Amino acid sequence: MPTPPTDYLERILTSRVYDVAIESPLDIAPNLSRRTRNTILLKREDLQPVFSFKLRGAYNKMSKLTPEQRQQGVITASAGNHAQGVALSASKIGCEATIVMPVTTPQVKIDGVLSRGGKVVLFGESYSDAYQHAMELVATSGKVYIPPFDDPDVIAGQGTIAMEILRQHPDPIDAVFVAIGGGGLAAGVASYIKRLKPEIKVIGVQPVDSDAMRQSIAAGHRVELKDVGLFADGVAVKLVGEETFRLCRELLDEIILVDTDAICAAIKDIFEDTRAITEPAGALAVAGAKAYAEREHCEGRTLVAINCGANMNFDRLRHVSERSELGERREAIIAVSIPETPGSFKKFCNIIGQRNITEFNYRFADPKLAHVFVGIQISGREDVERIIDALKTEDLEGIDLTDNEMAKLHIRHLVGGHAPQLQDERVLRFEFPERPGALKRFLDAMRTEWNISLFHYRNHGADYGRVLVGIQVPAADNEAFQHFIDTLGYPCNEETDNPAYKLFLGKTLR
Structure with missing residues (x-):
């Protein structure tokens, strides 16, 4: 039979968990707290013996x-x-x-x-x-x-996390953020906190593509999802439990939804403050706390986020790193169409100014119009609008692709192809110093009559950037081109005879 919410206090207080579990620390996240202007506390369930609550x-x-x-x-x-x-x-x-x-x-x-x-x-x-x-x-x-979430004893065991939080931080707490999959953790935490400290908000957090609990509460009954997103696989639940639904509907203050980019940014935030790497589901609470602080424009509050797991597959880290800057709104992805004429590339870079370019993909395809896929470091979403407006002023068309999932996942890696109409193309692999102005120095040193036919760059966090450049250089200019390379001073390797270039990017199919 369902257990009344008031009975969960005794169940939680008498739960046996410490034969196997530790009382996980409640640590401040100094960098995240400073950025959000709130005190962000992390409940470190990622430190449990199985790296999860x-x-x-x-x-x-x-x-x-x-x-x-x-x-x-x-x-x-x-x-x-x-x-x-x-x-x-x-x-x-x-x-x-x-x-x-x-x-x-x-x-x-x-x-x-x-x-x-x-x-x-x-x-x-x-x-x-x-x-x-x-x-x-x-x-x-x-x-x-042994059910994973929909059982009073399982719910009570998870509720011991809330018991520890209130004991570890007796001072006022404004809100506790908790990830929701099937709802066992959220139900247990809310049952304890709302009985003893009802003024503390308990806020659930779910991915936008795995929000069975949010939809169920909105509908007034359990809703089974047809599909769920698998990035945060720890909370990828199509149907929440009966008892967890009842408790969450009665006790949660709200449920916040976050996307993949926000989750990746939260993983990075946690790493920067703890040097620990949480799994996507484990970082949901931090992503929710950040979204809440931004939405409410709050300062000086105490927000607790439960880091609920750290069983991360190593091969996911590349994707997390790729998306974290977008989640922090530190990077924008823009498609720009510019005339395929000498000097247009430099004109575009002048519009970007001193903003750091994090990625640049371009391949000659049309003799009249060039389509460039570029990543730009920004200070906020309003910065993207300023860039688009500046491009319009110079009669250049720019499209913001920052929220375009297909562009971020696939198109950015597929820009290019064969260019059979190109003549005299040479391909070189450079190491650019990773600082503002490095690209401008390259363009200033290069003759304007040498057309750039290919450009690919991605910032990987090192102190130098790896850049692949194709340049149309007539044979008569080979000596002058070598002088350009020598005086530029950037480490360089010519790749014109590289079989990978000939096979995938060269003038003709081979």
Whole structure:
């Protein structure tokens, strides 16, 4: 039977979690606090033994098993943090744990379960397939199913995080931000805080493409999503729990939605303050706190964000780094059309001025009009409007692609191709010093009659930038061109005979 919200106080106070969990620290985020002009405190659940809060609820549920149930063993379906929490808890209480995982589960997560003594069963292509198979095994084996979120004991175990927050910070707190997937963490935290400190706002945070709880609360009943975004896979839940829905609907003050760029920016913020790398779901609360502070224009408040997990796949870091600057509104992506005439490129750069160019993609394609894909460091969204207006003043068309998902994910890496009409093209790979004015110096030193036919650059955070440039240089100008290279002083390698250039970018198909 559903448990009344008031009963959760006793459940949380009597939860058994510290046989496996630590009381995670509540640390200030100094850089983030300074930038937002608020005190941002991070509840470091990423420091738990399984790098996630999930072991709290799993162990609290499993600690209540009878000797007979322990003898039978437990089972769950999970492809992530809950699986590792169940495996560790089972090893602690001395029972067998079977974890049903989709066949698509990354090996690192399978290894995490196996290393903690869990038995892995791979079944199906999705979590739903794995869950159905787990239920079949429960029916035939007699094992006890350990739910990931929709259970009073699991909810109460997660609620011990709120108990620690109020004990660790007895001074006033304005709001606590918590990620929502199935809702177990948010329900537990809200149940405790709203009973003891109802003046503290408890604000849920969800990705824009995985907002089952927000849609359910808006509709007044549980809404099952057809699809969910998988970037923040730790909260990619199509249908929230019955009990978690009831508690979140009654107790949460609001739910804030954030996009992928904002999540990536939050991961970077956490890293800069803690040197820890959280998973996307683990950074949701920080992204929500930042969005709230910006929306409310608040200063001097105390905001707590629960860093709920750090099981990050290493191969995602490239994507996170790529998108974090966009999420911080420190970079804009703009498509610019300029006349394909000598001097136009320099004219464009003069409009950009001293702003740092973070990426530049261009390939000759049309004899009259050039289309340039450029990333520019900005100080805020209003800076983009100023750039677009300045381009219009010079009769250049600019389109803001900063919020264009296809452009950010794909087009930026596909600009280019063969240019069969080009003559005398030479391709060189430069190392530009990573400082404002480096590109302008290059253009000032180059003869205006030498046409730039290809340009690709991306800032990677080093003290120099790697740039690939194609320049049309008549054979009669080879000596003068070499003098330009020598006096420029930038490290350079000629790549005109590189087979990769000939195959993908050269004058003719080979």
